[in-house]
Amino acid sequence: MARSVNKVILIGNLGNDPEVRSLPSGMKVVNFNIATSEQYTNKNGEQVTQTEWHRIEMWDKMADIAERYLKKGNPVYIEGRIRTEEWTDKEGHSRTTVKIRAQEMSLLGGRPGDENVSASAGSSASSASASSGDGQRRAAPQPAAATASSEPAVDDDLPF
Numbered sequence: 001m002a003r004s005v006n007k008v009i010l011i012g013n014l015g016n017d018p019e020v021r022s023l024p025s026g027m028k029v030v031n032f033n034i035a036t037s038e039q040y041t042n043k044n045g046e047q048v049t050q051t052e053w054h055r056i057e058m059w060d061k062m063a064d065i066a067e068r069y070l071k072k073g074n075p076v077y078i079e080g081r082i083r084t085e086e087w088t089d090k091e092g093h094s095r096t097t098v099k100i101r102a103q104e105m106s107l108l109g110g111r112p113g114d115e116n117v118s119a120s121a122g123s124s125a126s127s128a129s130a131s132s133g134d135g136q137r138r139a140a141p142q143p144a145a146a147t148a149s150s151e152p153a154v155d156d157d158l159p160f
Helices: 060-069
Strands: 008-014 019-022 028-041 047-059 075-088 094-107 118-120
Touching: 028 060, 047 060, 047 075, 060 094
Parallel strands: 047 094
Antiparallel strands: 008 028, 008 075, 019 028, 028 047, 075 094, 094 118
16 A cells, blocks of 8 residues: 655744634644745746635644744744545535644744744643644754855865
8 A cells, every 4th residue: 555645834924813712622722824925927027926825723732832922924834734624504505624734833033032932743842842642752843044155165074
């Protein structure tokens, strides 16, 4: 049987403050939208910006972190899985929603003095990270900072 993968990585900005709900079981769920944009030049030479909106869902301790730290406009890194939900509305019409169930989250470009905030569905809780789920410990991804230099890197201790 072939292996399949359902993985999404997004870096975008929150379009709204997180919406938090508490379920009767005591679990928390948070939903918010993030926008990702790409720019290109069309065949007429005009700059075009295309924006996609993504509905994000977080559960348990990740929802606590999102509720505490995420605000409209924040840049955020999200890693998760695509989930499709189907239901019938009050008028009897079939509806479909596509959500991203987040498994990893990192707040990017925080306010001065704030610690970097990241959460993972599989790490243990701390002041800057939270967990829910399978108990496996995974480091939250940190986007690499690009550096540019006019001089080539030289390392005299290379083993080859």
